[in-house]
Amino acid sequence: MMDWLHWAIFTGIILVFVLVMVMVLIMIERRGIARFQLRPGPNRVGPFGALQPVADAIKVLTKEDIIPSAGDKWVHWMAPVIVFVPAFMIFAVVPFQKGAILADLNIGILYIIAISSVGVVGVFMAGWGSNNKYSLIGAMRAVAQMVSYEIPLVLSIVGVVLAAGALSMTTIVENQSIPYILLQPLGFLIFFLGSSAELNRTPFDLLEAESEIVAGYHTEYSGMKFALFYLGEYAHALAVAAVTTVLFLGGWKLPWGIISDFPVAFIWFMAKMVAVFLLFLWVRATIPRLRVDQVMAFAWKGLFPLALANMFIIAVEVLIWPNTPWPLILVNFAAAGVLIVIWSRFFHTGGGRVEV
Amino acid sequence: MRFDHYGKGIAKGMALTLKHALTRSNITVRYPEEKLHNSRRIRGPELVWDPERCTVCATCAKACPQGNITIVSSIGPDNKYVPERFEIDHGRCMFDGLCVEACPFEALHMGREYERGTYRRGSLVENKEQLEASDVRHPSAYFRPEFEAEIPEQTLLVNRQIRGTKTRRRGWLSP
Numbered sequence: 218m219m220d221w222l223h224w225a226i227f228t229g230i231i232l233v234f235v236l237v238m239v240m241v242l243i244m245i246e247r248r249g250i251a252r253f254q255l256r257p258g259p260n261r262v263g264p265f266g267a268l269q270p271v272a273d274a275i276k277v278l279t280k281e282d283i284i285p286s287a288g289d290k291w292v293h294w295m296a297p298v299i300v301f302v303p304a305f306m307i308f309a310v311v312p313f314q315k316g317a318i319l320a321d322l323n324i325g326i327l328y329i330i331a332i333s334s335v336g337v338v339g340v341f342m343a344g345w346g347s348n349n350k351y352s353l354i355g356a357m358r359a360v361a362q363m364v365s366y367e368i369p370l371v372l373s374i375v376g377v378v379l380a381a382g383a384l385s386m387t388t389i390v391e392n393q394s395i396p397y398i399l400l401q402p403l404g405f406l407i408f409f410l411g412s413s414a415e416l417n418r419t420p421f422d423l424l425e426a427e428s429e430i431v432a433g434y435h436t437e438y439s440g441m442k443f444a445l446f447y448l449g450e451y452a453h454a455l456a457v458a459a460v461t462t463v464l465f466l467g468g469w470k471l472p473w474g475i476i477s478d479f480p481v482a483f484i485w486f487m488a489k490m491v492a493v494f495l496l497f498l499w500v501r502a503t504i505p506r507l508r509v510d511q512v513m514a515f516a517w518k519g520l521f522p523l524a525l526a527n528m529f530i531i532a533v534e535v536l537i538w539p540n541t542p543w544p545l546i547l548v549n550f551a552a553a554g555v556l557i558v559i560w561s562r563f564f565h566t567g568g569g570r571v572e573v
Numbered sequence: 574m575r576f577d578h579y580g581k582g583i584a585k586g587m588a589l590t591l592k593h594a595l596t597r598s599n600i601t602v603r604y605p606e607e608k609l610h611n612s613r614r615i616r617g618p619e620l621v622w623d624p625e626r627c628t629v630c631a632t633c634a635k636a637c638p639q640g641n642i643t644i645v646s647s648i649g650p651d652n653k654y655v656p657e658r659f660e661i662d663h664g665r666c667m668f669d670g671l672c673v674e675a676c677p678f679e680a681l682h683m684g685r686e687y688e689r690g691t692y693r694r695g696s697l698v699e700n701k702e703q704l705e706a707s708d709v710r711h712p713s714a715y716f717r718p719e720f721e722a723e724i725p726e727q728t729l730l731v732n733r734q735i736r737g738t739k740t741r742r743r744g745w746l747s748p
Contacts, residue, residue, distance in 0.1 A: 252594050253590055253593070253594045255593065255594075255597055255598070255599050255600045255601070256599055256600070256601040257599055257601065257603065260603075499587060499590065499591060500587070502590050502594070503583075503586045503587045503589075503590040504583065504586065504587075557579050557580065558579045560579075561579035561580075
């Protein structure tokens with residue numbers, strides 16, 4: 218009985234947290250990208266424009282809900298829900314602080330890998346149910362991209378799991394004496410690129426490439442359903458930022474192992490999350506969209522072999538030095554640099570001119 | 574053996590965008606609060622009429638390809654023409670400035686204002702009193718370069734950028 222109450226309350230808290238944080242992220246994204254483009258960004262509604270997401274939400278919720286007459290109504294209706302729910306479900310295993318976790322699964326990271334790829338089904342349903350060529354092309358691209366980038370992503374997570382010796386998110390944080398971004402820089406890079414492809418953020422956002430396929434899979438969506446897609450996208454970004462924090466940035470732990478109580482550790486976790494999101498933003502502000510063949514080539518020919526090599530190196534290191542001495546940081550940074558430079562000799566991103 | 578394509582270009586680009594985001598000021602203007610001066614010779618969407626200089630010769634009305642200018646004259650007290658009606662329909666005007674160029678007495682000028690929206694089409698037809706120069710209605714130096722001295726210089730975003738880089742840092746938190 219009390220168990221159910223506990224679950225209901227914490228799910229409610231997480232839902233509110235996600236909704237509020239999505240609004241904050243949207244604001245950070247819009248003001249941040251505006252700063253990169255040397256303009257003020259939304260600054261009219263509320264102090265510093267902080268209420269702009271609220272105004273947008275009210276606007277979009279009062280808009281007409283259009284369903285294509287030749288579309289598949291059930292699939293069209295279900296798609297935004299299936300996109301949003303997995304992104305929200307990831308938060309069940311995110312340890313915001315020691316003990317502040319909804320379900321401390323012993324296979325937490327496996328659960329995240331399994332759940333986060335369900336979202337692509339929703340994207341494909343949206344493309345299929347809309348009965349629109351642009352939607353379908355966007356959805357096809359999304360599926361191809363997500364399936365490809367899942368592999369380097371998972372392989373880079375395997376590196377972390379090997380080093381931490383656990384699949385549970387809490388244990389991964391507790392076993393991280395040195396943040397894994399220092400111990401596995403190449404793993405972090407692969408994870409970052411893979412997850413930004415998974416999130417469809419800018420270098421890899423060709424499933425909603427405005428210049429080619431109007432808005433991709435959500436071309437035919439309006440009103441509340443579009444809002445749900447938008448919400449799902451940012452909730453997923455938030456979730457990925459949280460997972461990156463847990464896996465590579467040491468979670469809630471302060472530097473030099475000072476583990477503190479509720480406010481400090483929680484704020485520290487949030488700060489890391491926002492920092493990861495700002496990194497996504499910075500990449501978005503800099504790098505233009507890739508071509509379809511370049512995206513696929515980058516996943517299969519670029520990241521996949523590097524991720525395999527990275528996993529192998531981590532496995533050997535864990536085998537030889539089980540308690541990770543700090544000189545490994547230097548070794549791994551050197552190894553990452555050498556691997557990237559060597560791999561750049563073998564790998565060219567598709568045809569045409571791409572200078573990376 | 575040359576080593577490139579290993580991410581050097583991306584690193585350079587990222588460094589550049591970050592540098593710009595942190596050091597440069599905004600190049601946009603918060604419009605209703607801040608306004609830029611436009612070109613001194615702009616053909617603004619209005620005409621300014623000077624009743625002192627006008628001899629009611631109606632050259633402007635003849636020059637207008639649209640027939641927008643209505644002039645009705647009468648003989649004044651000292652046997653001179655005085656304008657009874659002088660009306661310009663800004664709704665049909667295409668602001669080609671032919672009337673300004675045709676005026677032999679420099680009595681008609683293009684204006685400088687640009688906030689000229691109205692709620693009624695009828696209010697775009699303006700009469701003698703409305704056409705005169707006033708606080709909100711200034712002649713531009715179009716076809717009359719000698720006016721340039723009294724008109725503020727055009728604000729170029731290039732100049733704003735150069736000034737702004739050192740002194741003003743608007744951005745992250747400015748409302």
